[in-house]
Amino acid sequence: MSNTFTFDPGPRVVSGEGVNADLARLLPDGPVLFVTDANLRALGLADAALEGLSKCDVAVFDDVREDPTEQSVLDAVALGRAIGATSVIGFGGGSPMDVAKAVAYLLGTGEEIGEIYGVDVAQGQGLPLVLVPTTAGTGSEATPISILTVGETSKKGIVAPALYATWAVLDASLTIGLPRHVTAATGIDAMVHAIEAFTTRRLKNPISDALAKEALRLLSANIATACDEPDNFAARDAMLRGSYLAGVAFANAPCAGVHALAYPLGGHFHVPHGLSNALMLPHVLSHNMPAAREMYAELALEIDPSLAGLGTQARAQGFVEALRAITTQTGLSPRLADVGVGADSLDLLADEAMKQERLLINNPLPINRNDALRMYEAAL
Structure with a gap:
């Protein structure tokens, strides 16, 4: 940086x-x-x-x-x-x-x-x-x-x-009383913004990093409460503030592979944007692990401070697992099949993902067509 x-x-x-x-x-x-x-x-x-x-x-x-x-x-x-x-x-x-x-x-x-x-x-x-x-x-x-x-x-x-x-x-x-699935999908979307701003290959900087970490802390600590207690103003306020901070972060340090693979799901299958990000998040994180391990290990402490005593690899893996757990806890569908996407559409999705050059150039690890296809297959 x-x-x-x-x-x-x-x-x-x-x-x-x-x-x-x-x-x-x-x-x-x-x-x-x-x-x-x-x-x-x-x-x-x-x-x-x-x-x-x-x-x-x-x-x-x-x-x-x-x-x-x-x-x-x-x-x-x-x-x-x-x-x-x-x-x-x-x-x-x-x-x-x-x-x-x-x-x-x-x-x-x-x-x-x-x-x-x-x-x-x-x-x-x-x-x-x-x-x-x-x-x-x-x-x-x-x-x-x-x-x-x-x-x-x-x-x-x-x-x-x-x-x-x-x-x-x-x-x-x-935002009081928003349906659970909207609260969950938009909340995960904001978390992806924070994660991708922190790990972007281009324009990463100390101010966006600080905002991204605070955003992830606020969002991860409050998303379950906002889903379970839709009238909880304190949780809703924290989520809105976290979403804004993540927005400022990724406006300066741009998003990357998760969004690149999510956009074709919205364009072709009308999957809500936040849900499409949630579907692709764990697979892109796993793909990026060799290049982003230390950054994931740092972000892990914003979600689960108890991981502090572990080594870098274990913290980074704990980060991916914690995000999977949050997605499940909110009730979002974790598979492409749950939103009507079948194996016969994966080639189309991979082709479309490759058109997202504005986003792909920011990913910490390059994503080629075969990589995209593999990640869509994993998400089925």
Whole structure:
């Protein structure tokens, strides 16, 4: 790890119970585009936020699905232009926030979406953007990354500092009562962010390391309680904070092989992103062990301090086993077969994983097509 590094702390943060009801004070004057999804609106989760914006001119765009599409972004941009939006709010899980980031950028710059895919291509200035997560997992509120589905199954990323939000609003009351499977999948997703930020081959640095370790400590200590006691505010608050810290960490020290192998599961089989990460996590960790053993041994102490007396190899193996145990404890399905993926699809998945070059270059150990195929077979 080099002593020379650049670190971007990302958005300013407002945190606290009920703070989502007071978003107007974070926005400039003028019309507001509120990006969310129809399910959250139906559940009433956005009611307090929208009520707090009642004196503003607000247009709500709620046609956002899981694995958000490029078309959703274009439709939301059209609505934003129609009202003359001067700011954007992204309210929800990773999907509405990813859409909102791209929309705020395009509304501010007038650029075409096809021109900004890739890393550091988007160089303009977007509209002021406030992101309000309703799950503790994606960390999207902390990152300058928007992942969109283009066409039927292809995923493309817009990755540039211009996509950072102006404000991230962390209100754990919005995550109270989330279903167990959503709590589990998003929580594992956040843990993967922390692990991959700490072990990335590129741009690893002391600040992201510190954030990743604290994130993993918070998440691993609270995920079971959040699953078992969905109304436990302290656990929910810790999970949301851990998710945010992991987001800041991987925004600076990027994700790698777990995400590379997870994305095709979302694109082709619509497996929720957090669950697809959980499915591939132990197999990628095992693959990376020769290169990442000492880093896994260090992370192990954040999850289980009782491993401190063991040697590096035993601690690293204990780390992998502890993560398997957490996945099982939360009730997530540990096999690809449980989500409808059969052996006849593994070649397709391996081919698609090889397209995730943006992620694969960060993995501590190279992953070729045969490696990917072997890991998918192990996950069956």
